[in-house]
Every structure is written in C-alpha cells, then in structure tokens.
Amino acid sequence: MNCNDWEERIALYAGGDLDAAQNAEVEHHLAECGGCRIFAGGMKESLALLRSAHDDPIAAGHYTAMRAGVLAQLATERPLWRRWIWLSALAAGLVLAMAFLATRPIGTPPVHLADLRPPKTPAAPPSPVQGPVRALRVRARRTVASVGRVPGPAPLEEPLLVKLVTDDPDIVIYWIADKRGEDK
Amino acid sequence: MKALAFPAMAPPLDGPDALSGVLEAARLGDLTAFETLMRRHERLVLVTALRLLGKMEDAQDASQEVFLRLYRNLGKVQASQNIAGWLYRVTVNVCHDVHRRRPDETPMDETAEPVSRGADPQQAVTRQEQEKVLELSLRFLSHKERAALVLRDLEGLSTEEVARILGTSQATVRSQIFKARIKVKDFVERYFRRRV
Numbered sequence: 001m002n003c004n005d006w007e008e009r010i011a012l013y014a015g016g017d018l019d020a021a022q023n024a025e026v027e028h029h030l031a032e033c034g035g036c037r038i039f040a041g042g043m044k045e046s047l048a049l050l051r052s053a054h055d056d057p058i059a060a061g062h063y064t065a066m067r068a069g070v071l072a073q074l075a076t077e078r079p080l081w082r083r084w085i086w087l088s089a090l091a092a093g094l095v096l097a098m099a100f101l102a103t104r105p106i107g108t109p110p111v112h113l114a115d116l117r118p119p120k121t122p123a124a125p126p127s128p129v130q131g132p133v134r135a136l137r138v139r140a141r142r143t144v145a146s147v148g149r150v151p152g153p154a155p156l157e158e159p160l161l162v163k164l165v166t167d168d169p170d171i172v173i174y175w176i177a178d179k180r181g182e183d184k
Numbered sequence: 185m186k187a188l189a190f191p192a193m194a195p196p197l198d199g200p201d202a203l204s205g206v207l208e209a210a211r212l213g214d215l216t217a218f219e220t221l222m223r224r225h226e227r228l229v230l231v232t233a234l235r236l237l238g239k240m241e242d243a244q245d246a247s248q249e250v251f252l253r254l255y256r257n258l259g260k261v262q263a264s265q266n267i268a269g270w271l272y273r274v275t276v277n278v279c280h281d282v283h284r285r286r287p288d289e290t291p292m293d294e295t296a297e298p299v300s301r302g303a304d305p306q307q308a309v310t311r312q313e314q315e316k317v318l319e320l321s322l323r324f325l326s327h328k329e330r331a332a333l334v335l336r337d338l339e340g341l342s343t344e345e346v347a348r349i350l351g352t353s354q355a356t357v358r359s360q361i362f363k364a365r366i367k368v369k370d371f372v373e374r375y376f377r378r379r380v
Contacts (some may be wrong), residue, residue: 053315
C-alpha cells in the first residue's frame with residue numbers, strides 16, 4: 001500500500017475515528033514508516049491547535065444579547081398571535097350569529113288574505129276580535145277609483161270585513177272598510 | 185410584560201421530567217419557561233454557530249433565528265426527542281443559509297479583534313495568530329466539511345450523531361472529516377512555514 005493511501009486512515013486515526021483493529025493496523029504502519037509518522041504528528045498537532053483555539057468560553061454578554069434579541073422578537077410576534085385569536089373568536093361568533101338568524105324568519109311574517117266576506121250581522125261589532133287590537137291606518141290611495149269602477153251589483157250597505165291571518169296563530173288582523181273602501 | 189421578565193437564574197433542568205415541564209410551559213406561551221430552555225441550550229447553539237460562521241455578529245443572528253424556529257416548532261419537539269440534536273441540525277442549516285447570503289468575505293486581518301490573554305504579550309500575539317490561522321483554514325472547507333469537522337472535532341459528537349444531524353451516512357461523514365483534517369493541517373503548516 002502506498003503511503004498516500006494511508007493518509008485517510010491516519011487522519012481518522014488522529015481523531016479517534018477508527019475501531020481497534022484499524023488502529024492496530026495504522027500503529028503497525030507508523031512503526032515502520034517515518035514519513036507517515038511525521039504526517040501523523042502534524043495531523044495531531046493541527047487538531048490540538050484547532051481544539052485549543054475554540055475552547056475559550058464566550059463572554060456572557062454575547063449570550064445575554066442573543067437571548068434579548070430572541071425575546072424582543074417574540075414580544076413583537078405575540079400580540080399578533082393574540083390578535084389572531086381574538087379575530088378568530090370574533091369571526092366564529094359572527095358565523096354563529098348568522099347561522100342563528102338564518103334559522104329564524106326575517107322581517108314581518110307574511111300576511112295571507114284568508115277571508116273576505118261581509119259580516120253576517122252588519123250592526124254587530126266584529127266578535128272574533130278579542131283583546132287589544134292595534135288600529136290600522138291604511139293610507140292606500142283610491143287606486144280603484146282612478147282605474148275606473150266596473151259597474152256591478154248594487155253596493156252593499158254593510159261594511160266590508162277583511163280578516164288577515166298571519167303565521168302567528170295569536171295574531172289575526174281585521175280590516176273593516178265601508179262600501180267606498182274607507183276604513184271604519 | 186410579565187412573561188418578558190428576565191430571571192436572574194434559570195432553574196435547573198435535571199432529568200427528562202423537568203425538561204418536559206419546561207417544554208410544556210413554553211408551548212403554552214410562557215416566555216420565562218422558553219428563556220429557561222434557551223439558557224440551557226444557548227452555549228450549544230451560539231458556540232456552534234460561531235465555529236461555523238467565524239464571526240460573532242453572524243453567529244448571534246443565526247442563534248436568534250435558531251431559537252425563534254425552536255419557539256415556533258415547540259409543538260413538534262417532543263421532550264423524549266433529543267432537543268440538542270434538533271438544535272444542532274437547525275443551527276447547521278441556518279448557518280448554511282447565512283453563509284450563502286453573506287457577501288464577500290472580509291479578510292480576517294481586518295476583523296480580528298485584539299485579545300488579551302494574560303500578562304505575556306508575546307504569548308497573546310501567538311495565540312491570536314493561531315486562532316486567525318485556524319479560522320482562515322476553516323474557510324477553505326466546504327460547508328459540509330466544516331460542519332462535519334466542527335461537530336466531530338470541536339463539539340465532540342460521535343460520527344453516528346454527526347451523520348444523523350447532517351442527514352447523511354457515517355461513511356460520508358468520515359470522508360468529510362478526513363478531507364477537512366487534511367486541509368486544515370496543510371493550511372496551518374504552509375502558513376507557519378511561510379512565516380518562518
């Protein structure tokens with residue numbers, strides 16, 4: 001084996017990277033080869049220099065500065081992190097509120113024209129109405145007159161009673177109008 | 185901010201249970217616990233970064249980045265895992281990034297700081313010169329060679345540990361270490377022969 005081929009083994013031997021058998025081979029060669037002994041000596045010397053040059057402790061101030069830099073950076077990041085939590089909670093609350101509203105009817109309940117009939121007893125007040133009834137002021141224009149009145153049967157003397165039924169069974173609206181369409 | 189208070193002394197972390205507790209507290213956002221983690225591992229990170237980069241300013245920047253990455257990955261780091269191995273790996277990667285971004289190298293002669301190591305000025309100059317030479321010799325190494333040499337010869341890790349940190353085989357690490365040692369030896373011998 002050429003001595004150049006021993007360089008790798010000697011370099012690893014100098015750093016303690018060989019197993020016992022390989023160590024023995026290298027030591028056997030070094031015992032016979034002066035050139036490789038010089039090479040091995042230089043290798044060990046440079047390694048020792050390298051290690052001694054780097055074993056000085058670093059001043060505590062460098063560690064403190066490094067830690068302070070990290071903590072300062074984290075201090076600027078944490079509010080953002082917390083802001084994200086608040087924004088997420090707010091967004092979740094909005095979604096829940098929208099979902100809740102979506103399951104409820106929006107606006108006033110639709111009104112169905114359920115009954116349109118003259119009262120059976122014109123003089124009697126509308127008996128179905130019980131309790132407080134809100135006065136309805138219908139401000140509808142007399143559009144019928146502007147369109148033109150179709151001649152029909154003789155107008156009834158009795159007022160017209162319109163029963164408006166809503167989705168809420170507790171709310172029934174009665175609309176009483178005279179023969180000309182005016183509110184009673 | 186209470187969490188940013190600097191404790192005078194970091195509590196000792198003896199045993200994996202204590203480390204788990206500190207890790208868990210740090211995961212929950214306790215910066216004091218995270219600072220305890222930093223204090224425990226700062227020598228590992230800063231010294232390795234300094235050996236890989238050669239300049240304290242760069243090493244501090246790299247170390248800060250390493251610990252910021254640790255903070256952001258606390259959820260992934262398990263107490264049972266080797267945190268030191270994780271830190272070594274991230275330190276090597278961050279230093280590699282810093283090395284790539286770094287502009288042209290400033291000659292060591294211009295950046296060398298005067299050091300005082302005792303009463304003997306001649307000894308101080310010799311020591312300072314040796315450090316300069318060794319630092320210069322490391323600059324002739326590739327990033328992988330330098331990382332392998334620093335972890336194996338200066339940090340004292342085993343070849344197996346170095347291979348795991350660098351994500352390579354032990355045979356590759358041995359090859360990198362061998363080449364790096366030869367280059368350092370040749371540079372040192374050439375330098376001092378020329379000076380003599």
